[in-house]
Amino acid sequence: MEPNAHFWMTERQSFFQRFVQWTELLDPTNLFISISKIEKARQLLLTNEDGSIHDLQDKRIQAAWNRSLATVHPDNSRLIPGPFRPAALLPFTAPMVFLSLVQVKSLKSIILPQLSFCTYSTAFNLINGNKSYHRGLYETVLLATGVIASTAFFGILPRLLLMKNVVKNVFLRETLPAAILTQVSALSVATSRSLEPVRGIEVMDKEGNVIGYSRRAGTKAVRDTTISRVVLFGTSAFIPEVFAQFFKKTPLFVRYPQSLWTLKLSCTILVMGLMVPVSFSMFPQIQRIRRGQLEQEIQSATEETELFYNRGV
Template identity: 50%
Template sequence: MEPNLHFWIRENQTFVQRFLHCLDLLDPTNALLSHKTIKTARELLRNEQTSKDHTEDQKIQKAWKQSLATVNPDTGRAIPMLFRPAAFFPITGPLVFLFLQKSKGIKAAFFPQFFIHAYNTEFSIINGNAIPAKYSLEQQVLGMTTIISTTIFGISPLFMMNRYTLKGPAIKNVVTKILPIPLLAFLSIFNVVVSRSHEYQNGIRVMDENGNVVGLSREAGTKAVGETALSRGLLFGTSVLLSSVFTYVLERIKLAHQNPKFLVAMKLNMTLMVMGLMVPVSFCVFPQTGQIPRTSLEPEIQSLTEETTLYYNRGL
């Protein structure tokens, strides 16, 4: 059984426990772990008993941290460095800051929008459930389509304002300050739903508490993608909203107007502080390994097991 999956099934944690555990996994050094280090940690976990008698051992604890932070629980493969959970905040934090800056044109707005949605798409696919080989090409095309469409939707209000010279103060405030907040949250949800659509169309693996795979369930896939999409919308929507509120307050301070560099530095710090809090919250708001009642699954799967509760990998 995949060690990471076994860990998340065994550890039925509360939100607070998941949050504290997530802070440990988001240690930036985890993004830099080599494949050799990961392989060593995984071999140690497979060779050792995973009972409570061993969880206090420092080597085992370190191995769990390295494995959980770098290996996809469903595929069992190491996650590329740039798309590990620990790399999410260092990459998206500065992009959200650029997104919040007053854009002087379409080109300036395009850069942060494109890279936010491109990174989100790849992160969702890599940290999601396994993609059958026969769907790999379809997934690549779908990923590119998702990136292009979300970027276009993201900059379309600004494009429409400039195209039709809608320069009134009220319209400008709505397009540049208010609309981007719900739009980014919606597009973040849309991004996950589309990029991982194969999971609810073709189904994901469901298993019993011992890790025995019962079958592929579209119901579990829908639940996994829905939970991840909501958490991603919460992450970006709340981060942009709170950062915008802090920015509004800062812009009313006289000292900030007298020292523009101070204002920019404070905006950056506020954005990173909010993002730094929201990333672990969004990652652990739902369990990494979700539970679904057998009665909620397809009839053909219900007939294969007597277990009352089955498990699935939610992904990130």
């Protein structure tokens, strides 16, 4: 069995345990781990497969697990490209989130942040989603292009209406950018991983033996990940806006109006810094599912009462 899948299957089942683990995996230094160090860590885990999972007090074993979990996909054992590892989500998307919330008056200032966010989100979701079903290169490129085009359209059009002063209500004008960003993030997950509920993803027993491909498990994996993204980007978008509204009423804003940008940027980074591990920890990486919740052909293929599947990030 893939060591990463085995780890998530047997460890970190409570929210707090998963949160602590993700705070370690989201260390920015994990973006720059050399391939040789990753290979050494994987070799250590593979050669100590029987005892290393429960020997987390050993600093050497713990470091090996962190390197492996932060850089290797649990479905296909392939290296995740640096810019799309879980630790890259915060530094890459925080500036995009901030720029997407800033009120602008030019078309260029609207399109670039939204298109960048949609492109990066689509690539991140495709790379970190479930990899247990077949998807060709041509199909992947076509899917990614469609997702980027559709999510960018739904993200840019409402902002254009705001720029043209079509929306007159002050409250809507202030909150709509955050709502748009939340909607786009959810739509990106649901569409970029839309093949998982259609083709089904692998479900396995506790020994890692593949029992079959389940569309129901694929639907649940996409739904749970979508919820976690809504929590992440919804909270990260709305809280800075709330703080900004209070800040506008202070004498400091009247004296230094440009400080609003600094406040919103700092607040966005701080909130996202907390919400990324929270959102990743909401649901287990390797989720359990009762046999009775799966398709009839999978139920008849095993006597196990509980099966497992990779939710993806």
